[in-house]
Amino acid sequence: MRLFHENAxxxxxxxxxxxxxxxxxxxxxxxxxxxxRIRSLCRSLGLGLFYETWQKLFGTSxxxxxxxxxxxxxxxxxALAGTIHIIPASIAxxxxxxxxxxxxxxxxxxxxxxxxxxxxxxxxxAAKLHELTIQASLAAMLLQYIRHEVALEKGLPFxxxxxxxxxKDVSFLWSSExxxxxNGTFANRQGKWKLxxxxxICTIIGLTAGPAxxxxxxxxxxxxxxxxxxxxxxxxxxxxxxxxxxxxxxxxTCSNDTSDKxxxxxxxxxxxxxxxxxxxxxxxxxYLPDTLRIPGLKSIxxxxxxxxxxxxxxxxRFSAAxxxxxxxxxxxxxxxxxxxxxxxxxxxSKVGSHSTYANIDNTNIGPSLxxxxxxxxxxxxxxLAAIVVIPGEEKGTSGIFACTVDARVxxxxxxxxxxxxxxxTSHLKPSSTWMTAGTxxxxxxxxxxxxISIEPQWAAYLxxxxxxxxxxxxxxxxxxxxxxxxxxxxxxxxxxxxxxxMATMIVNGLARRKYKHGIxxxxxxxxxxxxxxxxxxxxxxxxxxxxxxxxxxxxxTLGESPQxxxxxxxxxxxSTGYAYSPKGFTxxxxxxxxxxxxxxxxxxxxxxxxxxxxxNSWQSSSEIAALAMNSRPTEALYNTGAGVETSRIFRQRVxxxxxxxxxELSFKAQPDQESIALNGWYS
Numbered sequence: 001m002r003l004f005h006e007n008a009x010x011x012x013x014x015x016x017x018x019x020x021x022x023x024x025x026x027x028x029x030x031x032x033x034x035x036x037r038i039r040s041l042c043r044s045l046g047l048g049l050f051y052e053t054w055q056k057l058f059g060t061s062x063x064x065x066x067x068x069x070x071x072x073x074x075x076x077x078x079a080l081a082g083t084i085h086i087i088p089a090s091i092a093x094x095x096x097x098x099x100x101x102x103x104x105x106x107x108x109x110x111x112x113x114x115x116x117x118x119x120x121x122x123x124x125x126a127a128k129l130h131e132l133t134i135q136a137s138l139a140a141m142l143l144q145y146i147r148h149e150v151a152l153e154k155g156l157p158f159x160x161x162x163x164x165x166x167x168k169d170v171s172f173l174w175s176s177e178x179x180x181x182x183n184g185t186f187a188n189r190q191g192k193w194k195l196x197x198x199x200x201i202c203t204i205i206g207l208t209a210g211p212a213x214x215x216x217x218x219x220x221x222x223x224x225x226x227x228x229x230x231x232x233x234x235x236x237x238x239x240x241x242x243x244x245x246x247x248x249x250x251x252x253t254c255s256n257d258t259s260d261k262x263x264x265x266x267x268x269x270x271x272x273x274x275x276x277x278x279x280x281x282x283x284x285x286x287y288l289p290d291t292l293r294i295p296g297l298k299s300i301x302x303x304x305x306x307x308x309x310x311x312x313x314x315x316x317r318f319s320a321a322x323x324x325x326x327x328x329x330x331x332x333x334x335x336x337x338x339x340x341x342x343x344x345x346x347x348x349s350k351v352g353s354h355s356t357y358a359n360i361d362n363t364n365i366g367p368s369l370x371x372x373x374x375x376x377x378x379x380x381x382x383x384l385a386a387i388v389v390i391p392g393e394e395k396g397t398s399g400i401f402a403c404t405v406d407a408r409v410x411x412x413x414x415x416x417x418x419x420x421x422x423x424x425t426s427h428l429k430p431s432s433t434w435m436t437a438g439t440x441x442x443x444x445x446x447x448x449x450x451x452i453s454i455e456p457q458w459a460a461y462l463x464x465x466x467x468x469x470x471x472x473x474x475x476x477x478x479x480x481x482x483x484x485x486x487x488x489x490x491x492x493x494x495x496x497x498x499x500x501x502m503a504t505m506i507v508n509g510l511a512r513r514k515y516k517h518g519i520x521x522x523x524x525x526x527x528x529x530x531x532x533x534x535x536x537x538x539x540x541x542x543x544x545x546x547x548x549x550x551x552x553x554x555x556x557t558l559g560e561s562p563q564x565x566x567x568x569x570x571x572x573x574x575s576t577g578y579a580y581s582p583k584g585f586t587x588x589x590x591x592x593x594x595x596x597x598x599x600x601x602x603x604x605x606x607x608x609x610x611x612x613x614x615x616n617s618w619q620s621s622s623e624i625a626a627l628a629m630n631s632r633p634t635e636a637l638y639n640t641g642a643g644v645e646t647s648r649i650f651r652q653r654v655x656x657x658x659x660x661x662x663x664e665l666s667f668k669a670q671p672d673q674e675s676i677a678l679n680g681w682y683s
Contacts, residue, residue: 070656070663071151071615073678081614082605084140088133089602092213092594098580099216099591102549104224105578116578120218127217131210134597138202139164140619141604145198147615149191151656151676157184158636158667159650160195165621167203180650187653205597212590219578226575227543227552229335232566233327234520240327240567241409243450245510247457254461257473262516264461264509267294268473271504272480275305279497280482288500293423294508296326298518299333299416301511302425305504308496319499321507322426324414327514328569329424334519335571336416338555339542367391367483367498369463369474371456374404384454388498391484403499407452407506452510462509477501520566521556542573549579613678618656627656631664658682 072078109119143164149156159177166172178199186192233240254263261267270292278288292303303323368389375383383404390399412426463474471479478484481497524537541553551572558566582588608614618624636652644650657666657673663682666673676682 067661067681067683068617069615069679070617070676070682071147071613071678071680073612074614075609075612078608078612078614081144081616082140082608084133085137085601085605088130088137089598091130092134092209092598095213095216095580096591096594096598099587100582102224102547102582103580104226104548104575105219105580107577109219109578123218124214127214128210130213130217134209134213135168135206137601138167138206138597141601142167142198142202143619144604144608144615145195147618147656148613149195150654151615152678153191154187155653155655156186156195157181157650158652158654159184159647161624161654162621163199167199168206170203170207172203173200176644176647177650180647183647184651185653201596201600205593205600208593209597212593215586215590216580216594219580221576221578222581223574223576224549224579224581225544225551226549226573227339228570228572229338229542229552229556230554230568230570231331231335231519231556232521232558232563232568233331233514233517234562234566235327235514235517236565237567240325240514240517241450242513243409243452245407245452245454245458245513247455247461249513250458250461255464257464257466261296262512263464264458264512265464265473265505266512266515267508268466268477268505270294271501271508272476275504276477276481276497276501279480292504294323294511296330297515298330299326299422299424301326301329302423303504303508303511304426305500307500319496319503321500321503322410322412323507323511324412324424324426325513326511327517328414331519331569332414332416332424332571333422335555338523338538339573367475367478369472369502371459373456384456384459386459386502390494401495401498403502405454405502405506407454407510408449409452410449454506454510459506459509462505473505474501477505519556520562521558523555524557549575549581627663628665630662631666634665634667636667 108114109116111119146156146160146164150161157180159180162177163172163181166175166177172178181199182192182196184192186195250264251260251262254260254265257263257265257268275289275292288305288307290304290306292305294301294303301324303321305321306319308319368391370387370389372385372387373383374385383406385402385404388401388403390401414424414426416422416424463472465471466473466476478498478501481501483494483497524541538555541555543552544550545553582591618627637649640649652667655666656663656676657670658676658680659670659673661681661683663676
């Protein structure tokens with residue numbers, strides 16, 4: 001019987017054999033506990049060479065290998081052995097939490113300006129290093145589990161000995177070692193499935209941890225929620241989004257052009273001077289401007305016209321135009337102005353609201369305009385129609401044309417930027433893809449937009465006398481485009497021009513309904529004795545309520561009674577820049593992968609500290625090879641010296657046992673074999 005004790009000097013070998021006692025002592029040996037702890041820390045971090053260098057510096061190195069403790073029972077050493085998990089798990093938890101919570105960085109990453117590409121490349125490199133530390137951490141955990149099973153329990157299939165080194169490659173899942181392990185002999189079914197599931201999870205995490213880390217370690221450029229506010233417009237929703245354009249809602253003074261911007265014909269000069277003059281100067285296959293800017297009370301709206309065309313490349317079936325409701329555009333400009341009090345970066349404001357559009361389908365059209373209605377048998381309603389008379393080239397002759405008008409209110413996102421908060425734009429622009437022929441009022445497939453019923457009397461307010469040569473608005477616009485009689489333009493361009501004139505007139509007029517309405521309510525903590533608002537509660541409401549990203553609250557105070565006669569809208573601010581965010585399936589999946597990894601390794605580490613178990617033995621392939629060479633030959637590995645072709649070899653259960661002062665691999669129990677003792681020294 002040979003006994004080896006933890007408290008004995010590892011270089012002091014005491015052998016009891018019958019009555020004979022022999023002793024050998026190596027001088028200048030360090031304290032066993034001190035050396036074991038330093039060795040455990042260095043080897044767990046893969047710094048075995050550093051430990052060897054430390055021995056040489058302090059004169060404690062040996063000319064030969066010394067005996068070692070195979071499995072230790074020491075809580076401090078168990079804690080030190082798990083330090084390999086600290087860095088990868090800490091980084092994984094930090095970046096997963098950062099993305100889960102959301103954090104806005106800014107237009108540029110921290111550090112020297114103009115070097116974002118280099119910074120992102122550095123983060124990509126850091127992600128790769130993080131992947132390597134994760135794989136090392138998983139390997140340490142797997143080796144610890146396998147070592148415990150083969151040394152202290154009833155053993156594992158031979159293929160499991162190599163799992164801690166092979167799991168990093170996806171081919172391990174269809175290797176002979178894995179399938180030999182999966183089909184091998186276990187002491188119990190529970191232990192079998194525990195190991196198989198652990199191997200699969202570690203392989204998947206080892207393969208995906210790198211991409212997952214790269215995904216959420218690098219901040220993304222985009223538009224991020226950055227506050228906003230609710231606000232109320234002093235008109236009910238039925239009034240604001242009314243689908244009835246009636247003459248009763250228009251002041252009688254709008255029968256003449258008095259420069260009143262609230263009239264349906266308001267700002268017709270913008271169309272006459274900034275858009276239609278381009279028509280007469282068009283060259284072959286030329287294009288008109290696709291955006292106009294229309295001034296309002298507190299904002300400048302964009303109007304998007306579209307000309308009907310038979311071009312094969314840009315075929316458009318209708319002449320159309322879209323723009324934003326003036327009252328909503330003014331509200332966006334106002335809330336964007338307030339936004340400037342709170343932030344100093346470039347912000348982008350959005351509001352969920354509505355736009356209007358009008359399209360005209362006709363065969364003949366002309367400068368002298370008369371409004372009427374026609375019945376639509378398909379849905380038993382009436383629609384606005386127009387009759388246009390164009391003077392002929394000869395006296396007493398003329399061209400008479402007729403057309404129908406279809407106007408609708410459609411959902412749109414209306415937006416402005418902080419640097420140009422008075423300029424209000426919309427994402428909804430004319431496109432042949434969302435306008436289909438027929439009377440089913442269906443646009444973009446299954447989307448149905450409410451039709452606006454326009455009275456001819458209301459439409460008449462679009463075309464008053466301008467005071468410029470006794471011409472009407474319609475005549476002034478067509479003249480600006482070069483059309484005064486039938487000789488003015490050639491072919492189908494006459495139709496296209498008149499359609500465009502009518503579309504822009506109608507949509508400009510519809511957008512001016514409720515022109516003089518606006519936001520009601522007071523800013524929270526407004527100082528009425530000051531020309532400037534105090535930035536207190538309302539500023540906090542404008543910013544994200546939770547964290548650095550998210551929606552805001554409400555900067556206005558308004559009683560319940562006024563709210564009943566108002567329409568509530570929401571302005572949502574967005575900031576363009578770099579940010580960490582859980583937005584997107586790939587990001588969520590990456591967070592899940594790193595979170596699962598952290599839970600597994602930290603739970604394992606905590607358990608190892610609890611049971612006070614640790615070991616630095618048999619961590620590398622070379623150490624396993626050394627163990628095998630120091631073991632007695634076995635028939636279980638017969639004919640495997642030149643290679644292993646079948647998984648049968650890897651199915652056989654193997655243990656690490658002690659034979660006196662030595663340890664060896666054992667495929668079959670022998671009389672002189674014993675289990676590895678905790679804190680026992682072995683050669």
